[in-house]
Every structure is written in structure tokens, then in C-alpha cells.
Amino acid sequence: MSSKKVFGKLVARQIIWCIAVVFLISVSVSVFFHKDYFPFLIAPLVIISIVALDSLQTKHTILKNYPFVGRLRYFFESVRPEFRQYFFEGELDGKPFNRRQRSIVYQRAKNEKQTISFGMQDDPNRIGYEWATHSVYPKKANKDHFRTTIGNKQCSQLYNISIFNISAMSYGALSKTAVMSLNKGAALGNFAHNTGEGGISEYHLQGGDLIWQIGTGYFGCRNEEGAFSEELFAERANYQQVKMIELKLSQGAKPGHGGLLPAEKNTAEIAKIRSIKPHTAVHSPAAHTAFTDAEGLMLFLAKLRKLSNGKPVGFKICIGRKDEFIEIVEAMFTTGIYPDFITIDGAEGGTGAAPLEFIDYMGMALSDAIVFVNRTLTQFGIREHVKIMASGKIISAFDISKTMALGADACYSARGMMFALGCIQALQCDSGKCPVGIATQNKSLYKGLDVTDKSVRITNFHKNTLKALAEFIGACGFTNPKEVKPDIFFRRTAHNSNQSFSEIYFSSPTQNSKKETINLN
Secondary structure, eight states: HHHHHHHHHHHHHHHHHHHHHHHHHHHHHHHTTOOOEEEHHHHHHHHHHHHHHHHHOOOHHHHHHHHHHHHHHHHHHHTTTIIIIIIIOOOOTTTTOHHHEEEEEHHHHHOOOOOOSSSSOOOTTTTEEEOOOOOOOOOOOOGGGGGEEOOOTTTOOEEEEESEOOOOBBBTTTTEEEEEEHHHHHHTTOEEEOOOOOOOGGOOSSSOEEEEEOOTTTTSSTTTTTOOOHHHHHHHOOTTTTEEEEESOOOOOSTTTOEOOOOOOOOHHHHHHHHHHHSSSEEESSSOOOOOSSSHHHHHHHHHOOOOOOOOEEEEEEOOOOHHHHHHHHHHHHOOOOSEEEEEEEOOOOOSOOOOHHHHHOOOOOOHHHHHHHHHHHTTTTTGGGGEEEEOOOOOOHHHHHHHTTTSEEEEEEHHHHHHHHHHHOOOOOOOOEEOOOOOOOOHHTTTHHHHHHHHHHHHHHHHHHHHHHHHHHHOOSSGGGGGGGGGGEEETTTEEEHHHHHHHHOOOOOOOOOOOOOOO
């Protein structure tokens, strides 16, 4: 039998089957509702037309060979993430955040019950399991004291920052209601809100303290040629709300990768915020144009500090080649110019959309990066001048405490704050179709995000996370996160072996990890 006849029989069989199914459904519905058949026959005709068109198209083989079943296949594929999350996913299975992690953020944001009963669900015997040692002499910690001062002797406007803050997410990537909620929440809770590299919008100016992030596109401080503009920077850097300046070298989601703002997304409003021409495609390059080497970076940071009248300045980096970071620290040492802070973004971080190769296979993990940066600054004798901020899957008290034990002075959270806003991890951030109105510019979607309600949730999440941190470190025998040592954290590295973070990340255990042999006989 010829291939044409086989294909003809396949199509005919699919169409006949389709007609029979939709006809039976139509008749059943009409009988159930005691209506005439005719209105319910319109739907079958529409479906039959779609099936006929599918059988004639050449783009999708499955739709061509199996018009009706093929449509069902694509439908079920489209709802696969939701089915998996709601019906099949275990409490610890979800990625990048599991259900238990998401739930604790929701509970803390809503001020609901934050306890869990009937024992742990994780397996303490699995390789990679991490835990902390408690003390038989617990202490009482005060969350109101969980702050640190950023600014060295070269800075004249020091900033006392919370140890838990909102990480960089730009307006444009996030909706206006989401940005307003974040900033109002930061104002209510007295913590900082990083603008992201998209510039300072009116939605960022709701009373919260800002960390103005500047990327390679210099959005908000660029001239018509796309180069850095001292005049525009000085104007906005001296806004009262701007407390610190963060120069982005790279980020965890896509280190070493630039971006493109499509012309259709470059509205008149976005163009005004970013100091660009509206309705044009704007490229954000992978590298900066204001400097080309480590010494140039230091000189540029000194310029930013001067133009902002002495506000704290620093840079954000996802560690890649260690030798390049060492060169940057050497430049600090030789020029005598010290950034007030360095933000370390782990490879596991990333609200930004990026190619798979960059998200999964580029950059150093946060824990390794913090230890490396802390050690390098210490070896050059300049650690006292530079604070370390950390970003990358930090949402719980355990995350904060172990990150600070490894060397961080303060932390950021991006996706944790998105969960507090109501994010359901739909994984639609780069589609513009975020169902909860956070990562979208679609008014029909973001208008459902109530700023008054969500800003309170942001504040609650921050407050309750720090409260949990106070309880956690208190149980370990400390009164402040700055006192927490890597000795108290352990990771199972083999089926019969646990190692402390001191043993894993440092060349020798710290003074608090002295081993003693006790004879119980």
C-alpha cells in the first residue's frame, strides 16, 4: 500500500473519531441541560475545522499524523509543571525550591503557623545532608540588633544595613505593582531594596531604602551613545532614598552574558527610566565600557563614590576565574582604593532569564565563593575595609546563619521575596505570562497584585525570618549572627562520615573546634 493511502487512512480515522467524540459530548450536554442540539453542534464544527487544518500543515509532525490526539498531547505537555507540582511532587522534590521551602516563606509572609509536626521528612543519612550543632547552654538573641555598618574610611555616608535584604530585580523584569510592594515592604521593615540594573523608577520611590545597581548598560546614567554619564549618575545617586551604589560585573543566573531589551518592551516609560530612546532594541553588553582592567575598576569605583558624595560603593560578582578576582584584590592593595562592599552571587542564584548552559554550568557555588573571597581579602590584609554581601537561594534562618558563618556580613534574597509576594514557581518568568502578576508587564495580570497586602507580606517575611534566625543561633549558643562559626555546621560527606564546615572549607579547624578524647570508664 502506498504511503499516500496510509496517510489518508490515518487522517480519515482521526477525523471520524474526532467527529464521533465531539458529537457524543454535544448530544450528552444538550440532553442534560434540555436544550436543542443545534447550538452544541457549533463546537464540533470548530474542532473539526482545526483538525482538518492540522492535518494539512507541515510544521508539526504529530499534529499532521494525529490531529486530534496531537492537540491533547500538546495540551497535557503545557500543564505538566502544574500537574507535577500539585499532584505528584513530594515535599522535598521540587526545583529550584521544594514545597517545604516555599511553604515556610508563605507561612512567614502571612504570619501563619510556622511549625511542622511529626518529625523530619529529610533523610539525615543521605550524602550532602547539612545540619548544625546546638548547645546545652542556649542564649537569647535579639533580632533588632541584626544589622551591620557598611562603609570604610574612604566613605563619608556610612549605612547601617539589615543582614537580610531584597536582592536585585529590575522594573521591567518585575511588574510595577511587584516593585512597589517590595519597596513599601522594605520601608515598613527597615531593610534595603536593590533596584536591579534597570534603573530607578517611581515605583522604587515608595519610602524604602535603595541600593542602586548599575550594570553594563548604565541604565539611568548613560548618554545617547550608551556610555556612562557622570551628570545623570550624580543626579540620581544623590536621591535621599539611595543609600549604596552597587556596580554589577556579573550575576549568578548568567555570568559573563549580556542582555537585550526588545523594541516592543522598550516603552516610553521604560525608556525614560533607563535614559534610552523608546521603541528601539537596546543591547546590554557582557562587559563594561567605563573600564577594561582591575585598576580601572578601582578608579571607576572611586569616581562613583565621589559623585555620590561619599556613599558606600561596591561591586557584584559571580566568581569564575580565581586569578581574575585575585587581580582585582591586588589592584585594591596597590591603588589604596577599597570598595565598601562586595556582593557575591552564587551560581545557584538567578531570577534573570538565561540560556541553560549559563544557568546550569557557569560560575562558582555561593559557599565556595564566599570562602574564597573572604580568604583572599584576608590574605591581602584588607578584609577590615570590605564587607561581604551574599546572594543565592537564601530564604531561611539556616541559610543566613551558615552563609554568615562562612564569611558573609549580610545577605540578599530575590526568589524568597518573590515567594512572599505570592510567586508559585510557575517557571514562566521569561514569558511575560506570570500568573500571579510578578514577572510580567501584562496589566490584566499585574493588576491582581494588591500592593497594600503584598507589602505587608514582604515585611512579615523579613521580620519572621530574622525571628527564626534569633531562635536558631540562640539554640546554638550565640547572641548575634556575627559570632556564628563554621565549626557548628556539618555536612554528611560519606555514609559513615560527617565533616564540619571548618574541615571542608578551611585548611585547619578554628580554635573553637578542638577535639578532645574523653574516657567514660
